[in-house]
Amino acid sequence: MDERKRDSMIAYLRHRMEEFGIRPEDLAAALATESLAKKAARYRNATGDSWDGNGEMPQWLKQAISAGQSIEHFELAAKPPPAPQPKKQVDWSNDPFAGTPLGRPSNR
Numbered sequence: 001m002d003e004r005k006r007d008s009m010i011a012y013l014r015h016r017m018e019e020f021g022i023r024p025e026d027l028a029a030a031l032a033t034e035s036l037a038k039k040a041a042r043y044r045n046a047t048g049d050s051w052d053g054n055g056e057m058p059q060w061l062k063q064a065i066s067a068g069q070s071i072e073h074f075e076l077a078a079k080p081p082p083a084p085q086p087k088k089q090v091d092w093s094n095d096p097f098a099g100t101p102l103g104r105p106s107n108r
Helices: 003-020 024-038 059-066
Strands: none
Touching: none
């Protein structure tokens, strides 16, 4: 992007920020929060050591993997697993085969 286009884009963004009441501090805070979220831990062990998955793998994780543990064991879930759903109750009172040979288990 050449210098004129860049300056034009900056002027446009400043105008839109002013129009919507966005201060440069607000933008800086939002960007900082976003970068912290990206750096959040992806792997953690029982003692609290963590790694975000970027850069060289830490020694604690290398040792665990070489000892036979899978890396998935240390991976933090992005969201908690869904709660188990209660089993649906079946109403057998209207079963047309109740009391007939078709309603009994086979002994064969």
